[in-house]
Amino acid sequence: MDSQDIWFPVVLRLDDSARVVVVGGGTIATNKTGLLLATKAQVTVISPALCPELQRALMGGRVTHIAAVASRDILAAHLPGCRLVYAATDDRNANRQVAEIAREMNIPVCAVDDPAPSSFITPAIVRRGPVMVAISTSGAAPVLARRIRERIETLLPAGVGRLARFMQAAREKMAQHHPSPDTRRRVWENFLDGKGAEQALAGDEIAATTTLEGLATGENGSGEVWLVGAGPGDPDLLTLKALRLMQNADSVLYDHLLPADILDRVRRDAERIFVGKQKSDHALPQPGINDELIRRAKAGERVLRLKGGDPFIFGRGGEEIEALMEAGVPFRVVPGISAANGCAASAGIPLTHRDCAQSCLFLTGHARADGTLDLPWHTIAQRGQTVVIYMGLGGISCLCERLIEHGLPPSWPAALIEKGTQPDQRVITADLESLPRLAVEQGFRSPALIIVGEVVRHRVVSV
Numbered sequence: 001m002d003s004q005d006i007w008f009p010v011v012l013r014l015d016d017s018a019r020v021v022v023v024g025g026g027t028i029a030t031n032k033t034g035l036l037l038a039t040k041a042q043v044t045v046i047s048p049a050l051c052p053e054l055q056r057a058l059m060g061g062r063v064t065h066i067a068a069v070a071s072r073d074i075l076a077a078h079l080p081g082c083r084l085v086y087a088a089t090d091d092r093n094a095n096r097q098v099a100e101i102a103r104e105m106n107i108p109v110c111a112v113d114d115p116a117p118s119s120f121i122t123p124a125i126v127r128r129g130p131v132m133v134a135i136s137t138s139g140a141a142p143v144l145a146r147r148i149r150e151r152i153e154t155l156l157p158a159g160v161g162r163l164a165r166f167m168q169a170a171r172e173k174m175a176q177h178h179p180s181p182d183t184r185r186r187v188w189e190n191f192l193d194g195k196g197a198e199q200a201l202a203g204d205e206i207a208a209t210t211t212l213e214g215l216a217t218g219e220n221g222s223g224e225v226w227l228v229g230a231g232p233g234d235p236d237l238l239t240l241k242a243l244r245l246m247q248n249a250d251s252v253l254y255d256h257l258l259p260a261d262i263l264d265r266v267r268r269d270a271e272r273i274f275v276g277k278q279k280s281d282h283a284l285p286q287p288g289i290n291d292e293l294i295r296r297a298k299a300g301e302r303v304l305r306l307k308g309g310d311p312f313i314f315g316r317g318g319e320e321i322e323a324l325m326e327a328g329v330p331f332r333v334v335p336g337i338s339a340a341n342g343c344a345a346s347a348g349i350p351l352t353h354r355d356c357a358q359s360c361l362f363l364t365g366h367a368r369a370d371g372t373l374d375l376p377w378h379t380i381a382q383r384g385q386t387v388v389i390y391m392g393l394g395g396i397s398c399l400c401e402r403l404i405e406h407g408l409p410p411s412w413p414a415a416l417i418e419k420g421t422q423p424d425q426r427v428i429t430a431d432l433e434s435l436p437r438l439a440v441e442q443g444f445r446s447p448a449l450i451i452v453g454e455v456v457r458h459r460v461v462s463v
Contacts, residue, residue, distance in 0.1 A: 007121065007138045014039035014083065021079055023070045023098045024088035025050040028112050032086045033057055038127065044078060046070045047089075070094070075101050084120070085109040115139030124149035129161020130168070157244055159201035166200040166208055167191075177216045187215050195224045195302055195330075198248065202332070223250070223297040225324055227317050229310040229336020232343050233447075234421035235261045241334050249304035251296055253289060257308030257447050259422060266304070286316060290323035297329045308447070309339040314364050314390050340388040343420025343449045347427045348460040351386050356454035359385040365392025365399055365450065373398050381406035386453035393448040397436040403452065404432055413456035418448045429456055 014020070018041040022029050025047030033054060036043050045054060046066045057063045068074050070089075075098065079085060085102040087095035092114060099117035102109035110118045115138070123134035124145040133152055135145045167188070178184045191197060196211035226245045231237040238246075246252075246266045254263065256276030266272070273292065275284040284292070289305075296303045311317030311333060324331045340362055344351050351360045363375060373395050380387055381403050392399055396416075404410050410433035418426040428438050432452070 007136065009123070009134060009136065011132065011134075012083070014041040016040040016042065018042065018083040019044060019081065020084045020086070021046060021082045022086045022088055023047065023075075023095075024086075024090070025054055026088075026090055027051065027053075028090060029086070029088040030054050030057075032088050032112065032122070033063065035122065035125070037062060041083070044082070046074060046078065070098055072101060079105055079107055082107060087111040113142065126152045126156060128156055128158065128164075130164045131156070131160050154240060157201055157240060159203065162203055163197060163200040166205060170209070170212060174212075174216065187212075190215050193248075198224070198245070198302075198332070207330075223299065223301040223303060223329075225293050225297050225303045225305060225320075225329055225331040226334065227305045227311045227320060227331060228307065228334040229312075229315070229338075230258055230262050230306050230308055231337040232309055232339045232341075232346070232421045233257075233259050233262070233419060234342070234346075235259075235265060237337050237342060237421060238262065238265065239334065239336065242336060245304060245332075245334060246306070248302060250301040252304040252306050253292060254306040255308060258306060262306075266306070270304070286319060290320055293320060293324065294327045294329055297324075298327075307336070309342075310336045313338045313340070313362065339390065339420065339447070339449055343417045343425075344388070344451060346421040346425060347415065347417050347451075348462060349415060349451055350455050350458055351388070351451075353455050353458055356458075357384060357386045361385055361387045363387065363389050363392075365389040365395050373402060375402070377402050377406040381408045383408075383454075386451065386455050389450040389452070391446070392450045393439065393444065393446050396439055396450065399450070400432040400436050408432060408452075412452065413454055415451045415456045415459070416444055416448055417451070418444045418446075420447075420449060429459055 020036050020041045021044045022033050023046045025045065029045060029047065030051060030053045033043055033045065037057065042062055044064045044066060046068060048067060048069055050065060058065055066074065066078060079102060085098065085107055087098035087109060089095055095111040095114060096117045099109045099111040103119060108120045110120050110122055115121055121136065121139045123136040126133040126149055133156070135148045135152070137145045174184050174187065178187060191212055194211065196208050196215070199208035199211060226249065228242045228245055230242060243265060249267055249270050251271040251273065252266050253273045253275045275289050293303055293305060305320060307315045307317065309315060317333065321331055321333065340351065352358065361380065363380065365373065389399065400414065403412070411431045414430060414432050414435045416428040416435060416439055426444065428435065428442065430438050
């Protein structure tokens with residue numbers, strides 16, 4: 001078995017003058033050819049026959065096919081001058097013979113999944129434009145390397161390539177501003193740690209340039225507000241963009257719907273401000289929240305407004321961006337999985353079904369002080385649709401009574417979901433007549449979501 005200290009990682013230049021030989025015509029060769037075609041290299045494939053995927057690759061014009069067995073004479077004719085060789089047949093002995101010949105010619109060779117005869121091995125690669133991350137286990141555990149790559153894929157935003165290209169384009173100008181390497185390094189660190197990196201990631205080069213120039217000249221730029229949907233409760237349902245902004249924020253304003261598992265993903269040294277709104281108990285009224293967002297952003301902070309579900313579905317995100325726009329504060333909105341989507345899916349209830357629900361209606365069920373509900377009942381109490389009621393637990397008795405009064409039968413299916421998507425999620429499936437009683441008997445509490453419609457009968461409980 002190979003010692004693990006004999007492998008040295010490098011990044012190899014494969015421009016359009018580089019030629020690489022792949023021996024093999026099946027799936028293994030296809031995989032390696034695909035990696036090579038991500039560069040500008042010219043690829044020569046030596047094999048008596050090619051699988052359909054490689055046949056299609058020939059049409060691109062950068063793959064040449066030598067329809068022959070990779071004998072010593074064939075290799076002697078085509079290997080000289082090439083940059084790399086992949087022995088990628090499904091025959092281990094044949095691969096080793098190719099590797100032996102390539103090494104005699106002093107050409108780097110990889111016998112796929114066989115480190116012993118190889119002079120190089122291919123790492124698992126994460127690629128974002130000019131940014132590449134290579135993961136190697138020195139040939140010891142390729143499947144482990146792929147699993148690590150999968151984890152890194154989730155951490156690197158898609159726009160990191162744009163960020164790298166922006167920084168590359170700005171290097172010469174930065175060198176003119178700051179001849180000292182130490183000073184340039186500090187400016188770039190501040191750029192990456194601040195809003196400039198987010199602007200470049202999002203492709204806003206004008207804003208990113210303005211931010212970089214401000215840092216280079218010592219000017220302090222204004223901050224920014226990020227309205228981010230945190231999803232229905234399960235931290236694994238956070239979007240990648242939401243997670244990245246949570247890690248970059250200077251301060252976070254959050255509400256009571258967010259479980260601790262999600263708040264734990266916020267940058268640890270970010271200042272946390274609870275602004276949750278519950279029935280008759282507003283920690284900070286909405287105008288105060290708007291003012292706090294504006295004040296912090298104008299002081300130069302990256303402010304995270306973290307909301308359960310999606311910020312534009314009963315989350316008052318529209319009110320907040322109107323205030324930010326009026327104050328001239330830059331902002332960004334990151335959608336989240338809504339409570340309706342997430343909780344219904346977690347409970348196994350489809351929101352639409354071609355047999356019984358061709359539309360879906362979202363409502364807020366806040367009751368008045370006297371317990372009554374002012375809703376368009378003639379629109380809600382309809383067959384052929386699903387009705388999802390947010391914040392309706394307090395008025396559930398009135399809600400179900402009114403739906404029955406306006407035409408739905410007492411046996412009409414309904415469900416109640418408490419803490420949807422979370423480990424302690426609870427679900428009741430019943431009908432309009434019995435759901436309020438069951439909610440009281442089983443002690444259901446907010447946050448809870450009500451679903452009304454025949455789709456409840458199509459609930460599937462996973463095992």
